[in-house]
Amino acid sequence: MVRLIIFTDLDGTLLNQEDYDYQPAIAILNQLKKQQIPVIPVTSKTRSEVEGLRQEIDLSDPFIVENGSGIFIPQSSNNWWKVAQADQINQYHLHSLGCSYTKAREGLKKISADLEYNLQGFGDLSEQTIQSLTGLPPEEAKLAKQREFTEPFISPKQIDAKIVEDTAAKYGFRVLLGDRFSHLIDAQAGKGKAVRWLMSNHQLLAEEEVITVGLGNSPNDLEMLEAVDIPIVIASVQGVHPGLVSKGWQVAPAPGSQGWAEAVAAIYEQYL
Incomplete structure (x- = not known):
């Protein structure tokens, strides 16, 4: 069977x-x-x-x-x-x-400080901005902000991807790189x-x-x-x-x- x-x-x-x-x-x-x-x-x-x-x-x-x-x-x-x-x-x-969303947000701030570049995550963006960047309907943009574990952030075009990944690894995270958005996730996930x-x-x-x-x-x-x-x-x-x-x-x-x-x-x- x-x-x-x-x-x-x-x-x-x-x-x-x-x-x-x-x-x-x-x-x-x-x-x-x-x-x-x-x-x-x-x-x-x-x-x-x-x-x-x-x-x-x-x-x-x-x-x-x-x-x-x-x-x-x-x-x-x-x-x-x-x-x-x-x-x-x-x-x-x-x-x-x-990890928790709170820890992911803290991690993004540490990575930003190391890179000397303000990485903007979903927690920094309004529902309207997320809607315009993703094409999601308003209600779905709201749901996309209701995060529990990870933080998507606007992919920085000015910084080499490997540098971003290596910096994240210092703090126990992985970065899943994307064209518009990258995702900061726990290294164990x-x-x-x-x-x-x-x-x-x-x-x-x-x-x-x-x-x-x-x-x-x-x-x-x-x-x-x-x-x-x-x-x-x-x-x-x-x-x-x-x-x-x-x-x-x-x-x-x-x-x-x-x-x-x-x-x-x-x-x-x-x-x-």
């Missing part, structure tokens, strides 16, 4: 990059739900952002937020997942790999680490073979894609991200949500 477990990035993957639409994926998502196949978001988004999406598209499985810093397991799904090491928060079991922790706490039935699938669109998803059995790259309308081209992984047949749906449907047909 095969059990599929699907780990997925959101922006540019399950959700279109341009308009955040997910309608092309609804049919296969419903089919996966009927077959009790977990669909687990692995994202840089906050818990507040993911909760809204989960409610919209009726996901009930665990989810991983803020670049692998927090793993939230709904109490209703704990028959599949060992939760002895997890804390309780609202209706979830939480396993945290990252990461999408791949979170996926591996969750799978190490998955409760197998004796006759089961588990196959993990990962879908992502950027180098930020690299560690997640390396942690699964079947990595699938979702291209943008411009093509596969240069940072993922050399991996030789399967590429979805279309960009965004449409490509996600077609790739997942093909895996579903192959194994089930």
